[in-house]
Amino acid sequence: xxxxxxxxxxxxxxxxxxxxxxxxxxxxxxxxxxxxxxxxxxxxxxxxxxxxxxxxxxxxxxxxxxxxxxxxxxxxxxxxxxxxxxxxxxxxxxxxxxxxxxxxxxxxxxxxxxxxxxxxxxxxxxxxxxxxxxxxxxxxxxxxxxxxxxxxxxxxxxxxxxxxxxxxxxxxxxxxxxxxxxxxxxxxxxxxxxxxxxxxxxxxxxxxxxxxxxxxxxxxxxxxxxxxxxxxxxxxxxxxxxxxxxxxxxxxxxxxxxxxxxxxxxxxxxxxxxxxxxxxxxxxxxxxxxx
Amino acid sequence: xxxxxxxxxxxxxxxxxxxxxxxxxxxxxxxxxxxxxxxxxxxxxxxxxxxxxxxxxxxxxxxxxxxxxxxxxxxxxxxxxxxxxxxxxxxxxxxxx
Numbered sequence: 001x002x003x004x005x006x007x008x009x010x011x012x013x014x015x016x017x018x019x020x021x022x023x024x025x026x027x028x029x030x031x032x033x034x035x036x037x038x039x040x041x042x043x044x045x046x047x048x049x050x051x052x053x054x055x056x057x058x059x060x061x062x063x064x065x066x067x068x069x070x071x072x073x074x075x076x077x078x079x080x081x082x083x084x085x086x087x088x089x090x091x092x093x094x095x096x097x098x099x100x101x102x103x104x105x106x107x108x109x110x111x112x113x114x115x116x117x118x119x120x121x122x123x124x125x126x127x128x129x130x131x132x133x134x135x136x137x138x139x140x141x142x143x144x145x146x147x148x149x150x151x152x153x154x155x156x157x158x159x160x161x162x163x164x165x166x167x168x169x170x171x172x173x174x175x176x177x178x179x180x181x182x183x184x185x186x187x188x189x190x191x192x193x194x195x196x197x198x199x200x201x202x203x204x205x206x207x208x209x210x211x212x213x214x215x216x217x218x219x220x221x222x223x224x225x226x227x228x229x230x231x232x233x234x235x236x237x238x239x240x241x242x243x244x245x246x247x248x249x250x251x252x253x254x255x256x257x258x259x260x261x262x263x264x265x266x267x268x269x270x271x272x273x274x275x276x277x278x279x280x281x282x283x284x285x286x287x288x289x290x291x
Numbered sequence: 292x293x294x295x296x297x298x299x300x301x302x303x304x305x306x307x308x309x310x311x312x313x314x315x316x317x318x319x320x321x322x323x324x325x326x327x328x329x330x331x332x333x334x335x336x337x338x339x340x341x342x343x344x345x346x347x348x349x350x351x352x353x354x355x356x357x358x359x360x361x362x363x364x365x366x367x368x369x370x371x372x373x374x375x376x377x378x379x380x381x382x383x384x385x386x387x388x
Contacts, residue, residue, distance in 0.1 A: 020313060040310045040322060053292045055338045055366045057314040058322055082315035 013231040016157050017181060021080035024118050024157070025065045027232050028076055028239055034067030038095055046089045048128050057083045062092035064099045070240045074114040075103045081120030081160030088121060088166060089128040093135020100142035100152075107149035114243050115146055116153045117173065122188065123164015136165035143172045147251060151175060153242050155235065156224075158182035161213065163191075172253050175242040176224040177235065178215030184223070185213040211274040220278040223252070293340045297350055301331040301360040309385035312378045319367040319375060323382040326362040337367035345372060353379050359386075 016024060026034055038044055040058035049056045061083035065076045077099050079086040088096070096117070106113040124132035143152050154173035156162045161183030162170050170176055170184060178184065187195075189203035202208060211217055219227035225242070228234040262281055266272065308324040326332060333350055349372045363382070370378070 040320075041308060041324070050292060050336065053338065055292060055314050055336050055368055057320055057366055058310070058364070080313060082313045082318070084314075 010229065010231075013229065013233065015230050016232045016235045017159060017179065017230045019232070020082065021061070021063045021078035021118065021120070022065075024155075025063050025076040025078040028116060028236055029065070029067040029069055029074070030071065034065045034076075037064045037066055037099070039063075044091050044095065046091050046125075046128065048089065048131070049084075052127050054084070054127060060089060060091040060095065061086060062095040064095055069114065069116075070243050072112060072114055072243060073106070074116060074243070075099050076116045076118065078118035079121045079166075084125055084127075086119070086121035086160050087123065087125035088132045088135050088139075089125040090131035090135065092125075093132060093139065097135065097138045097142050100139065100146050104142065104146045104149065107146070112150060114150045114153070116155065116239055117169070118155045118157065119162040119166055119170055120157070120160040121162055121164070121166045122160065123166050133165065136169065139166075139169050140172055143169060147172070147174050147247065149247070151242055151245065151247050153177065153239055155239070156182040156184055156215070157230070157235065158215070161185075161188075163188040171223075172251070174248055174251060175226070175245075176218075177226045177228060177238045177242070178218055178224045179228055179230050180210075180215050181230060182215040183209065183213035184215070184218050189213070217274055217278065221281040223281075293335075293337050293343070295335040295337070295343050295346055297333040297335075297347065299331045299333070299350070299354040300358075301326075301329055302358045303360065305359040305361050305386060307386045307388075309382045311381045311385055314366045314368045317369055317371070317374065319365055319370040319378055321378050321382040322364040323386055324362045326360045328360060331359065331361050331363065333363045333365065335365040335367060337365075337369075339367070339369045346375075348372070349375050352376065357383060359383070361386075 043058050044060055045056040046060050061080040063078040077096050100115055103113040103115050146152055151174035153175050154170045155177045157179050158181035163185055167184055167186050189201055189209045192201040193203040215227055218224040226238045228238050305325040310322050312318055312320040314320050
């Protein structure tokens with residue numbers, strides 16, 4: 001991304017991060033082609049939250065929409081980060097899995113259907129523990145089947161980010177699109193601090209968090225395929241470009257030898273600088289930049 | 292968590308349903324749907340217990356101006372009375388769009 005940008009254009013842009021899950025999903029589609037499936041009036045709520053004193057949400061924080069992007073049939077699944085941290089419970093997990101599986105069934109019948117996941121999530125919903133964990137296993141299995149037919153595109157726009165089990169789902173995606181504000185990681189900063197101590201990771205140090213989990217770093221390390229501004233138009237164009245690209249020749253998660261050698265080459269006896277990591281990891285990553 | 296229900300008299304038929312808001316801290320979700328007959332029914336699920344009188348005051352004020360025959364379902368995560376009223380008015384606006 002160039003340092004110089006058209007400031008007027010940037011100021012007048014439509015923010016993507018400020019949109020809620022439903023608006024984010026809808027804006028990606030060709031105008032007027034989308035419809036929501038299993039929406040709030042279908043009342044697929046979590047049966048587990050109320051018994052633990054937590055108010056449920058009518059769509060369980062998972063929005064599923066079907067429509068056309070670049071004229072191609074596409075399903076978009078968006079997690080609402082404002083509801084329970086976008087966490088995956090039994091119902092939201094099942095909605096996500098079913099959407100991917102229906103897309104897969106269409107592809108197997110010869111009806112090409114792409115998939116986009118908008119992930120703003122802390123991972124498993126702790127109130128639904130094992131059911132959430134089971135959901136994430138199912139989601140990963142469904143992504144692995146679907147990505148043989150069509151690209152599975154993952155967007156992490158922020159500001160919740162994508163953590164826990166769902167970071168594994170993001171890792172299986174064909175393409176990952178991030179913003180500078182977004183974060184992607186297995187264990188979030190608070191979790192690392194709590195389990196390994198503040199000397200290991202200071203979760204109040206925002207510069208440190210973004211230097212490790214931030215979109216810019218993930219893109220520079222080749223763990224994300226596009227870094228876009230917080231701009232709805234740029235997000236739409238990124239999704240369209242990856243749909244046009246189709247299924248990648250090799251998925252990042254299949255590059256086992258490459259990433260094993262990356263990790264083997266790291267000397268864990270000293271502290272690495274995030275910028276050094278960029279130089280080592282990016283050099284021979286197969287996935288190409290889009291920008 | 293507390294469940295609260297209210298009924299109000301209503302006159303106007305409502306044609307469209309509306310969904311606004313999110314069950315996020317300090318916010319709420321409102322589902323508004325047409326209801327047969329001449330009444331409005333409100334059901335509330337809130338994570339904050341002991342505010343039934345406040346809910347009644349907010350809804351009394353809302354239904355002093357609004358007379359749609361609707362079923363309103365509220366999922367509340369600790370919204371202030373002001374936010375509740377704004378979300379209700381937003382739901383009405385969306386249902387009239």
